[in-house]
Amino acid sequence: MGRLRNQIVGKRWLAPGMVQMEVYAPEIAERARPGQFFIVRVEEGGERIPLTLADWGPDEGTITLVVQVVGVTTAKLSRRNVGDRLADVVGPLGNPSKIGKFGRVACVGGGVGVAPIYPIARALKEAGNEVVCIIGARTEGLLFWKERFSFADQVLVTTDDGSYGRKGFVTDALGELLESGQRVDLVYAIGPVVMMRAVSELTREHGIRTIVSLNPIMVDGTGMCGACRVTVGGRKRFACVDGPDPEQPPLPLVHGRTHASRGPWIGRVQP
Ligand code: FES
Structure with missing residues (x-):
């Protein structure tokens, strides 16, 4: 039988409470760029959790996630096994990291x-x-x-x-x-x-110019709900659509989208 969308096709415990999974999600694997994330629901009606794309294989159609068990949903996810299907996998979301020639x-x-x-x-x-x-x-x-x-x-x-x-x-x-x-x-x-x-x-x-990645609580991951609001340089931003990484408009890009109106993304997560 062929692979099914959102099916777990690989699983490995990396450390106590830290699991790596490969999930069959060919559309995401094809479009993924470094720094982007995706949102998972383990089961219908369940919590949506954002996870960074740790790796991907466009040829295999898989994405790799590494999750630390920190709550109910990550614990549920960690108990899923190869062959199980996740309810939703949405992505890639967020802006890719800007990959340029920096030195x-x-x-x-x-x-x-x-x-x-x-x-x-x-x-x-x-x-x-x-x-x-x-x-x-x-x-x-x-x-x-x-x-x-x-x-x-x-x-x-x-x-x-x-x-x-x-x-x-x-x-x-x-x-x-x-x-x-x-x-x-x-x-x-x-x-x-x-x-x-x-x-x-x-x-x-x-x-030294420094870029960090913000990953606060998210709900929709598309800038609609405001759950991921953070303060960056005194301005309100949404980590899901303005981040997760800073923008670097003056720097030459190898790939990635630019949003020239958005400033440096060095900030703190709002309590
Ligand atoms: S998760 Fe809803 S606005 Fe970012």
């Missing part, structure tokens, strides 16, 4: 943020940038996908407890990189809000 780019992924930073870092490398990837987790058992970053010019791995790589946070490794005097032209950071804030504060001191 030397540091891509920082913390915790489950390692998954969404991966396609961005890969695309930046393919676009001719020198890419330094800094990935981290609380402990070695929660680290995943480090082998996927072998394309990068440099990979720095941190764990909070020192069980693998450098002991400390991704921001410590980034700080050392910047203090060492190595040139960094742009920083992408995806992870917990506190981590992205710490990265932004660090790079502000060095005057």
